[in-house]
Amino acid sequence: MAQSPPDVQSAPRENISASESVTVHQRAHLSIQTVIKQVETFPVLLQTELQNQLGILSGLSLKLNQGIFQIATFGFVSRGKSAVLNALFAEPIFPVGPLNGETQWPRSVRWSPEIAKGLSDLQIELIDTPGLDEIEGQGRAQMAQEIAQAADLILFIIAGPPTALELEALKALRQSGRPLLIVVNKADLYPDLDAARVYERLAVPLQQVLTPQDILLTSAAPAPVEIRVEWPDGRTTNDWETPPANIEPLRSALLQLIQREGRTLLVLNTLLQVQSVERDIAEHVQTYEAQSGKACIGQYARLKAALIAVCPLSFLDVTIGLLADLLLIGTLVKLYRLPTHRHQVNQLWGQILLSLASLVVVEMSTPTLSNWVSHISLGFLPWVGTGLLQAGVSLYGAQRVGKQTQAYLINGYTWSPLGASTLIQDILKQLQPQMVLYRLRQELSAQLE
Template sequence: MTVYQRAHLSIQNVIQQVETFPVPLQTELQNQLGSLSSLSLKLNQGIFQIATFGFVSRGKSAVLNALFDEPIFPVGPLNGETQWPRSVRWSPVVAQGLSTLQIELIDTPGLDEIEGQGRAHMAQEIAKAADLILFITAGPPTALELDSLKALRQSGRPLLIVVNKADLYPDLDATGVYERLAEPLQKVLTPEDILLTSAAPAPVEIRVEWPDGRTTHDWETPRANIESLRSTLLQLIQKEGRTLLVLNTLLQVQRVERDIAEHVQTYEAPSGKACIGQYARLKAALIAVCPLLFLDAAIGLLADLLLIGTLVKLYRLPTHRHQVNQLWGQISLSFASLILVEMSTPTLSSWVGHISLGWLPWVGTGLLQGGVSLYGAKRVGQQTQAYLFNGYSWGPLGSSTLIQNIIKQLQPQMVLYRLRQELSDQLT
């Protein structure tokens, strides 16, 4: 089974799980189901999204127009010509490996626009959805632009720096720009990820010699110079496009799964609390009145296992191997604590019995054993909840499981290989 097929099954698996939830909870999760359907459609159609970011007047729209070789996106002398995101399908000369992907270019508003807080938030959402990010500057990046680069890097998406208007900086090269980057950016970027372009070169004065011997001067606008960007994009998509698309889709599915788990947790919180309380009290009562050590141990272990099974049925969330050791560790701790108390209380009762308090020592022993059992059952219940909620995306077809498998298969020559640590951090 290919990673594409596993990603499809992962999305369908989540949708089917939601359909088992109570109707009121399903109603609450309509937005999440819509997101999953959109992600499934994007994966089916092979839509590879490239989003451009940058400050105003850096030439974002001009760069995209140069890629299209026609004025698709609005440009002008005023700052902030792009007021909202706009996407257009890009169909370059089809290269081997690109025929199954549809490339979508997204132009976004400037990150530093006045009264642009809403647009800035929108840009961050686009960054999380994009498969590749282009950060466009006009010459060497400023300190504010470097801060924005760091923020965009947190999305875990591959990023290329496009230095536009390079014709105005004849001494500038990719190495010089790379040396201006902070160490965290240098770890995940190379000079090859910095591309110098001139999407709308400034007019240059030319000398014109006429047949009659006259010499005049005129102004001529050179052709756009974006071949380095075009070739880099096509090579990257050809080599890693499908992997990028699947990985980014799974990262978004992971966000949806975590959101679903939070809704389930909130919706079932009263029932979960009541369930844990009932099992804990029943376990404590039975152990408090039972005089036999082996029977107390069996009751304690059985009660903990029944509590886990009841919570699994209540939350309707899948079981998995992720962090299952923590759950078994809590069960073992609860069991060991009970055994320790059971073994120590006879000695305690015998010592207190010399004071001739009659049945009071046995009551105290029962209360102590019951209290330890009560606390242990509650801890097992809480650990079970954490196991189910935190591990919702870690099932056999869970997004986190599939993302982890992709990370393990990354090769050193891949752009994604440099992002493996950031991607791994998103799994925790």
């Protein structure tokens, strides 16, 4: 069970200092611009295939620069999602009614609470979504996942103790890797319900990333209560009165969370989406250059094998093998147009050394130059056999180096100095225990791997 963080009232402000936060923000923006510029170096046909990815990157850059912090609400029908948002706005912004499923499509509205001190650099956007259990559930499920992936914070609205279906929906939303708060609406109908009891109903994986402080009880539209009215003439009558909405716990928790780590949440979520786009771009490059890459590897591997097969000197074999592998790597880097970095280079040197070591072992197990000369009198059969063995090892080594180079270029694309994975890892190292993101660090680290 996860340890509960300190009370948010006493928690310090975001532990990433203002200067560091600005630096992270700037690096995230540079990361997006770097990817866009790299795509511009690709062949025109490949650039055309990547127009959708470029559009996503442009949108992420705009969101980051404008500081748009998005909060998405999810839940089943008749739980009061729209009512909760209307209570936060203190006016009927989102449609509500006696029929289930009043919200048919996602709708977003900017929220500018007057008490939001210290949030001048962020624009809060609240997103209302259709019920997760409405008709056309498969399409709605896909839509929900897309919205969850884009949101910086998720509010899951329930009405009373969570049902089995709601717990399954919570588990699915957790796959987005976004921070999540549980809002228990209509709490006025359950006077004995508290956050601790709701927390106990959650599965262990959810308990590890949530605490009772992340479960907020509200009454966005309390049910009317019967009251007794005493008249001046002594008569008494009964009437119905609607209590005011009890939304302050949620409002206060949201503003404190955004003030404490809203900027970090925004930057991290943006980078997670950039990372997804980078991986998609790398897969497109791999597919586009598949035939050219295969031909390049085959050409260099055959050339390396042929030269080593006819070369009688061991030290020249090793030199030829080294140069051939380096030329192959350089040609593939130029072909794929993807950046390399120190970690990739170190891994490639390991593959080159492994290829050379295999060749050296073959060289040491075959006759020396003097023995080779003595074998001339016996015919060319021993020499041909030795050459073929060396050629085979060289061919395999070059193919392995080529394939590993392709893999490192594709898989390492997000790990360049300004790559999304690199920046995400830097942010995760700076998280402190009182932050909501701190409880997600292991999950996010696993996504990087």
